[in-house]
Amino acid sequence: MSVDKKVVENILVRSMGLLGKQKAEEVAKRAGITLVPSGDIEIEGSLDKVLEELIKNIVKEGGIIAKIAIKNMSRQYNFSMPQGL
Amino acid sequence: MSNYDPNHAVLVRGTEDIYWIGFGDPNAGFSNNPYLIVDGDEAVLIDPGSRADEHYSIVKRKVEEVVDPKKIKYMIVHHQDPDLCASLPLFEEIVSPDVKIIAQVRTSLFVPYYGTKKEVVAVDDGDTLELSSGRKLVFVTTPYVHFAGSMVTYDTKTKTLFSSDIFAAFSLNWTLYADENEYYIEAFKAFTEPYIGCKKPLLSALEKASKVPIERICPQHGSIIDKDIEKYIEAAKNLDVGAWL
Numbered sequence: 001m002s003v004d005k006k007v008v009e010n011i012l013v014r015s016m017g018l019l020g021k022q023k024a025e026e027v028a029k030r031a032g033i034t035l036v037p038s039g040d041i042e043i044e045g046s047l048d049k050v051l052e053e054l055i056k057n058i059v060k061e062g063g064i065i066a067k068i069a070i071k072n073m074s075r076q077y078n079f080s081m082p083q084g085l
Numbered sequence: 086m087s088n089y090d091p092n093h094a095v096l097v098r099g100t101e102d103i104y105w106i107g108f109g110d111p112n113a114g115f116s117n118n119p120y121l122i123v124d125g126d127e128a129v130l131i132d133p134g135s136r137a138d139e140h141y142s143i144v145k146r147k148v149e150e151v152v153d154p155k156k157i158k159y160m161i162v163h164h165q166d167p168d169l170c171a172s173l174p175l176f177e178e179i180v181s182p183d184v185k186i187i188a189q190v191r192t193s194l195f196v197p198y199y200g201t202k203k204e205v206v207a208v209d210d211g212d213t214l215e216l217s218s219g220r221k222l223v224f225v226t227t228p229y230v231h232f233a234g235s236m237v238t239y240d241t242k243t244k245t246l247f248s249s250d251i252f253a254a255f256s257l258n259w260t261l262y263a264d265e266n267e268y269y270i271e272a273f274k275a276f277t278e279p280y281i282g283c284k285k286p287l288l289s290a291l292e293k294a295s296k297v298p299i300e301r302i303c304p305q306h307g308s309i310i311d312k313d314i315e316k317y318i319e320a321a322k323n324l325d326v327g328a329w330l
Contacts, residue, residue: 017271018114020258065114065255069275075328076278 007077008033008051009041014073015058018066027057052082059085089261094121094147098262099301099311100243106147108140109259115276115306116259117168119144120247121151122240124216128156130180131238131247132163132305136171136199144172145179154179159214161187161222163249164232165195169305174200187214189226191234208236225293227251229286237290244300251290252317253277254307263308263317270320276306281326291321 012033015024025035031053032044043050059066067085074081089095097103097120107118117140122129128151134144148154157180162170165188173186173196186205188196193207208214210226223239231250238247254263254272263269281287295318301311310317 013268014271014275017254017256017266017268017273018258018275020256021268023257062257063112063114065257065275068279069255072275072279072328076325 003047003051003077003079005041005043005047007073007079008043008047008054010077011051011054011058011070011073012041014069015054015062015066018058018062018069023061024058027061028054030057051079055085056082091261094150095261097245097301097303097309100245103240103243103245103303104147104151105261105303105309106144106151107134108143110140111257114257115253115255116308118303118305118307118309120303121148121157122222123152123156124220125218126156127158127216127218128152129159129161129214129216129222130157130176131161132169132249133160133172133176135168136175141172141175145175155181157181157184159185159187161214161238161247162192162196163237163247163305164189164235165192166232167199169249170196170199174202177201177203187224189224189234189236192232192236193234195234210236227286227290227293229282230290231280231282237294239297244298246294246297246299246302248294248302248304250280250305251277251287252302252307252310252321253304256307260308262312263310264312266308269308269310270317272307273317273320274324277321278324278326278328281324282330283327284324287324287326288322291318294318 034042095105104121109116120131190207193205208224214222221241255276256272
């Protein structure tokens with residue numbers, strides 16, 4: 001997908017609106033994202049892989065509303081949705 | 086946190102006669118927010134909603150908690166989507182036999198396709214409904230946000246804007262009031278950005294809203310906004326819409 005880290009941050013913040021902060025933080029952790037006290041995020045491993053896992057987990061938790069919202073972001077930020085979504 | 090029970094009709098904070106009679110829909114992941122204005126012996130039902138049994142039964146019960154449905158003299162629908170209009174024929178059976186359905190002229194064409202029997206009064210920008218008490222509800226068209234015949238309703242008594250899908254939100258973390266959700270603007274973006282085609286109609290609608298004093302915004306999905314209203318209007322101006330073109 002070759003995305004910028006900023007895109008991952010934006011999706012994560014949007015997921016806080018969609019899922020609530022606690023659930024969004026759980027989803028981020030599962031995807032390999034660590035939220036640091038400064039408000040920044042740290043990513044373990046490939047950025048593209050983390051983004052894919054993050055999106056899959058957000059849609060898994062949020063269902064159709066999350067799918068619509070993330071698909072919209074994929075068009076805004078020009079990244080591909082994971083296979084099957 | 087405000088003290089309210091979403092399983093019952095809720096008197097909207099800061100008002101004496103506007104009730105939220107909606108419900109969260111966990112399957113869809115968003116809330117549906119019909120509202121009821123009770124003004125003396127008259128009542129106005131706004132965007133009554135879905136006709137699915139599990140939805141209609143909730144809204145009907147909440148109406149009955151507040152008022153005899155026969156007192157409902159007007160049903161306002163802000164555009165023709167089923168989540169606003171589909172229950173109109175069901176409500177026609179229990180509200181005043183003289184009820185009038187009110188819709189913007191371009192929406193009024195489609196309302197009877199739900200099987201409504203009563204007169205649909207077609208209104209346009211700036212038209213006013215004056216209740217027996219003298220209270221005025223002003224209809225303001227918001228074309229193409231997100232349907233051609235969309236409108237909103239402004240209650241001059243309480244300075245409440247019933248904003249239909251403008252300021253609506255998608256959130257599994259639904260709260261009745263936006264200030265109870267620190268990420269409401271993100272939830273608002275999640276709903277609104279995918280459903281509006283371009284910026285010009287949105288800015289036109291917001292420009293109209295800026296001309297009247299607003300104490301609260303009551304959207305058809307999401308949460309009621311009655312604090313920091315300017316913050317949400319600014320957020321709306323900066324929405325990134327039309328990505329699906």
